[in-house]
Amino acid sequence: MSNKLNLTLKVWRQESSDSHGDFVDYSMEGVNPHMSFLELLDVLNERLITEGMDPIAFEHDCREGICGSCAMSINGEAHGPVKSTTACQLHMFHFNDGDTITVEPWRAKSFPVIKDLAVDRSAFDRIIQSGGYVSVNTGSAPDGNAIPIDKETATMAFDAAACIGCGACVSSCKNSSASLFVSAKISQFSKLPQGQPEQKQRVLSMVAQMDKEGFGHCTNTGACEATCPKDISMDNISTMNKEYLKAILS
Amino acid sequence: MKLDAKIPSGDLSNKWVDYRSSLPLVSPANKQRQDVIIVGTGLAGASAAASMAEMGYNVKAFCFQDSPRRAHSIAAQGGINAAKNYQNDGDSVYRLFYDTIKGGDYRSREANVYRLAEVSGNIIDQCVAQGVPFAREYGGTLDNRSFGGVQVSRTFYARGQTGQQLLLGAYSALSRQISLGKVEMYTKHEMVDLVLIDGHAKGIIARNLVNGNIEKYAANAVVLATGGYGNVYYLSTNAMGSNVTASWKAHKKGAMFSNPCFTQIHPTCIPVSGEYQSKLTLMSESLRNDGRIWVSSKKGDKRHPSEIPESERDYYLERRYPAFGNLVPRDIASRAAKERCDAGFGAGETGQSVYLDFEDAINSMGKDTVAARYGNLFDMYAKITDENPYKTPMRIYPAVHYTMGGLWVDYNLMTTIPGLFAIGECNFSDHGANRLGASALMQGLADGYFVLPYTIGTYLSNEINKDKVTNSDSAFKDAEKEVSNKIDSYLTNDGKRTVESLHKDLGQIMWNHCGMSRNKKDLSKALNEIKELKNTFWSDVKVPGKKDTLNAELEKADRVADFIELGDLMIRDALDRNESCGAHFREEYQTDDGEAMRDDKNFSYVSTWENKGDKAEPILHKEKLLFDTVTPTQRSYK
Numbered sequence: 018m019s020n021k022l023n024l025t026l027k028v029w030r031q032e033s034s035d036s037h038g039d040f041v042d043y044s045m046e047g048v049n050p051h052m053s054f055l056e057l058l059d060v061l062n063e064r065l066i067t068e069g070m071d072p073i074a075f076e077h078d079c080r081e082g083i084c085g086s087c088a089m090s091i092n093g094e095a096h097g098p099v100k101s102t103t104a105c106q107l108h109m110f111h112f113n114d115g116d117t118i119t120v121e122p123w124r125a126k127s128f129p130v131i132k133d134l135a136v137d138r139s140a141f142d143r144i145i146q147s148g149g150y151v152s153v154n155t156g157s158a159p160d161g162n163a164i165p166i167d168k169e170t171a172t173m174a175f176d177a178a179a180c181i182g183c184g185a186c187v188s189s190c191k192n193s194s195a196s197l198f199v200s201a202k203i204s205q206f207s208k209l210p211q212g213q214p215e216q217k218q219r220v221l222s223m224v225a226q227m228d229k230e231g232f233g234h235c236t237n238t239g240a241c242e243a244t245c246p247k248d249i250s251m252d253n254i255s256t257m258n259k260e261y262l263k264a265i266l267s
Numbered sequence: 268m269k270l271d272a273k274i275p276s277g278d279l280s281n282k283w284v285d286y287r288s289s290l291p292l293v294s295p296a297n298k299q300r301q302d303v304i305i306v307g308t309g310l311a312g313a314s315a316a317a318s319m320a321e322m323g324y325n326v327k328a329f330c331f332q333d334s335p336r337r338a339h340s341i342a343a344q345g346g347i348n349a350a351k352n353y354q355n356d357g358d359s360v361y362r363l364f365y366d367t368i369k370g371g372d373y374r375s376r377e378a379n380v381y382r383l384a385e386v387s388g389n390i391i392d393q394c395v396a397q398g399v400p401f402a403r404e405y406g407g408t409l410d411n412r413s414f415g416g417v418q419v420s421r422t423f424y425a426r427g428q429t430g431q432q433l434l435l436g437a438y439s440a441l442s443r444q445i446s447l448g449k450v451e452m453y454t455k456h457e458m459v460d461l462v463l464i465d466g467h468a469k470g471i472i473a474r475n476l477v478n479g480n481i482e483k484y485a486a487n488a489v490v491l492a493t494g495g496y497g498n499v500y501y502l503s504t505n506a507m508g509s510n511v512t513a514s515w516k517a518h519k520k521g522a523m524f525s526n527p528c529f530t531q532i533h534p535t536c537i538p539v540s541g542e543y544q545s546k547l548t549l550m551s552e553s554l555r556n557d558g559r560i561w562v563s564s565k566k567g568d569k570r571h572p573s574e575i576p577e578s579e580r581d582y583y584l585e586r587r588y589p590a591f592g593n594l595v596p597r598d599i600a601s602r603a604a605k606e607r608c609d610a611g612f613g614a615g616e617t618g619q620s621v622y623l624d625f626e627d628a629i630n631s632m633g634k635d636t637v638a639a640r641y642g643n644l645f646d647m648y649a650k651i652t653d654e655n656p657y658k659t660p661m662r663i664y665p666a667v668h669y670t671m672g673g674l675w676v677d678y679n680l681m682t683t684i685p686g687l688f689a690i691g692e693c694n695f696s697d698h699g700a701n702r703l704g705a706s707a708l709m710q711g712l713a714d715g716y717f718v719l720p721y722t723i724g725t726y727l728s729n730e731i732n733k734d735k736v737t738n739s740d741s742a743f744k745d746a747e748k749e750v751s752n753k754i755d756s757y758l759t760n761d762g763k764r765t766v767e768s769l770h771k772d773l774g775q776i777m778w779n780h781c782g783m784s785r786n787k788k789d790l791s792k793a794l795n796e797i798k799e800l801k802n803t804f805w806s807d808v809k810v811p812g813k814k815d816t817l818n819a820e821l822e823k824a825d826r827v828a829d830f831i832e833l834g835d836l837m838i839r840d841a842l843d844r845n846e847s848c849g850a851h852f853r854e855e856y857q858t859d860d861g862e863a864m865r866d867d868k869n870f871s872y873v874s875t876w877e878n879k880g881d882k883a884e885p886i887l888h889k890e891k892l893l894f895d896t897v898t899p900t901q902r903s904y905k
Contacts, residue, residue: 150439158396165407175400
């Protein structure tokens with residue numbers, strides 16, 4: 018089948034959040050082009066363990082592009098070179114024999130490195146906790162069909178809700194802004210009738226929490242949208258800004 | 268020990284309503300004094316944590332992922348069933364109950380399944396109220412589709428990401444309770460032991476995966492919502508981290524384990540491409556609606572599929588099952604693919620795949636229609652395989668997907684350890700020997716939102732007068748020390764085998780001998796192989812790194828140690844069950860034309876295993892299944 022690849026990986030190694038990190042080179046020979054990028058790291062880790070070295074720490078779980086665990090910059094791009102694709106679904110046939118590939122963690126003050134490629138993204142959870150929900154207790158819901166929602170609105174709400182919370186948007190933004198992540202949730206609820214009663218408080222709280230976590234501001238460069246593996250649109254940021262303005266002016 | 272399922276008396280359709288009205292209540296003031304630990308934050312765990320916190324309990328929730336939103340429920344594609352009858356096609360609670368119990372090949376409890384069907388409608392209402400963006404009709408009402416071969420449209424869905432949207436709904440409800448201070452959330456924490464005091468579950472030992480601290484948590488009750496154990500096969504569609512450890516630690520402390528050999532193998536997955544592979548990807552079985560499955564009629568045929576003429580293609584499902592053809596149930600389609608590949612007719616470089624061909628569909632309905640129906644699945648396939656399924660037939664092979672077995676629970680979802688509850692995929696209760704499509708999400712949320720929050724009151728109402736347990740009790744210190752010693756023993760073991768390589772060996776044993784079809788000879792052989800593997804593991808495992816930093820190998824080592832012991836139990840269970848039912852196919856028990864042969868006279872029971880320690884064999888207890896409402900019948904798809 019396809020030809021095997023010989024590659025050099027330049028991987029960021031950092032023992033803990035307060036230690037100094039650096040790139041380490043690893044040469045990989047005879048790489049099967051059908052491997053996923055994370056399987057490449059698996060193979061390298063097996064080798065490192067056998068050689069008595071510490072394997073590379075990286076987050077991963079579902080390996081189907083939906084859990085949002087995997088998070089790494091590949092040649093400077095969040096999740097690597099293929100659009101709408103997470104690192105776990107990036108396959109090696111997109112690379113060429115002889116390539117040197119640089120792998121590093123998300124770079125953002127609000128995502129401190131835990132070890133190697135694994136970063137702490139709990140700031141995202143705290144932003145959701147600040148208001149990314151509809152306050153409805155179990156058992157108090159009306160019939161599912163009691164509130165009709167037109168198909169187009171439901172589709173738009175879904176498009177915003179498809180965010181997997183991986184943090185690629187923050188990583189690719191020169192300001193380390195979390196605007197795409199935060200706006201996707203605000204936008205999902207702003208489109209739905211269920212989200213209306215708490216809309217004002219939601220946008221104020223979530224934006225305040227985003228600032229408190231130390232994420233930067235949005236300057237509309239669009240890097241977030243370009244690297245988002247789930248194609249979350251920047252239109253959501255406009256929606257967030259509009260909702261924010263409405264909330265502070267009313 | 269006698270297993271008492273505590274099924275309420277009365278007519279099947281009134282059991283739950285009557286029982287719920289008679290359950291002991293815990294007053295609001297007392298709820299505030301009750302601590303509940305919930306392990307796992309998938310659909311079952313997150314929904315239970317949120318609901319119980321809303322009711323006033325103090326909840327501590329744990330997950331090993333870096334956020335509760337990453338639990339593997341998130342990967343479910345198809346949908347969630349509910350007996351709403353919105354499509355006016357005659358659906359009802361009874362029909363959903365009947366389809367589920369029949370689909371499970373009559374190896375589940377009538378009362379549990381009926382309750383599941385009964386609360387299914389509430390789940391949809393709750394999720395809609397949370398802002399879950401379900402698919403809708405132009406008129407604004409909720410859309411449904413039919414799924415898994417049933418004759419009504421009762422499946423609610425959110426594109427191909429239903430699990431994601433439902434989990435994010437439960438996660439948002441959980442997040443709200445965290446912000447209100449009613450749930451303390453512990454991410455990157457793995458439960459590594461259960462703590463019993465006077466025979467009751469009163470806490471857990473958890474390992475902080477970031478700094479390695481061994482931490483002790485006490486509570487009035489412990490709830491496990493820790494998912495399935497498909498990764499015992501190494502290759503499965505489960506997430507890499509999915510494991511049996513929490514359930515297994517509970518099992519070793521006295522919680523009995525039921526029907527471990529009932530594992531579902533899904534027919535339409537992307538085949539294994541090489542040795543390095545660690546995970547398989549599922550594609551929705553809706554593909555079988557229009558795709559035709561075939562292999563070459565010549566053994567070892569290495570020709571490109573386009574070079575194999577029509578006359579030399581064997582559409583084996585259409586040949587064997589003319590009435591249902593490519594639409595036979597999951598277990599039958601999976602076994603038939605394995606049969607062809609084992610006989611040497613498999614496709615591709617490895618010979619371990621069959622073709623799923625859309626050529627006829629494209630010719631008859633046009634490429635655009637095929638793209639509209641299956642475009643996202645074709646894209647996913649192309650992304651992974653670098654092949655264009657519009658031109659070259661897809662290659663598929665079955666993969667482990669879901670486990671019906673799990674911790675034994677009574678009608679209250681309590682295990683055989685008082686105070687320990689199990690909800691969602693980690694219990695055994697609702698799917699019998701085979702689960703229907705779109706029913707896993709339903710069960711997880713039913714247990715978490717609408718069953719456990721009430722039934723846990725039967726236990727907690729008796730706890731309010733007892734002294735509060737704290738983590739300074741000696742039972743916690745003993746368990747902590749045991750865990751700590753075990754971790755040291757992994758790190759100091761001077762072995763040569765990586766955890767991954769041992770896990771792969773386990774997967775091979777389980778897949779080859781306790782997979783899609785089983786027989787006494789191979790199972791007996793596997794029992795010895797597992798024993799050897801267990802010895803190899805403890806003498807030769809190599810775990811690198813330190814205990815006080817993030818160390819994935821150390822996490823995996825403890826999980827694989829538990830998987831090996833579970834594998835042993837699964838094989839024993841498969842050996843005991845001298846019949847074929849649902850996903851459990853014993854080659855000795857089949858009809859003349861190769862179909863599963865159930866034995867209701869001798870095997871209409873839940874196999875329930877009691878652990879007797881590392882040195883002794885487990886003991887089998889049987890919970891007899893009684894069918895008052897339905898009459899078990901044999902399945903036929905000819």
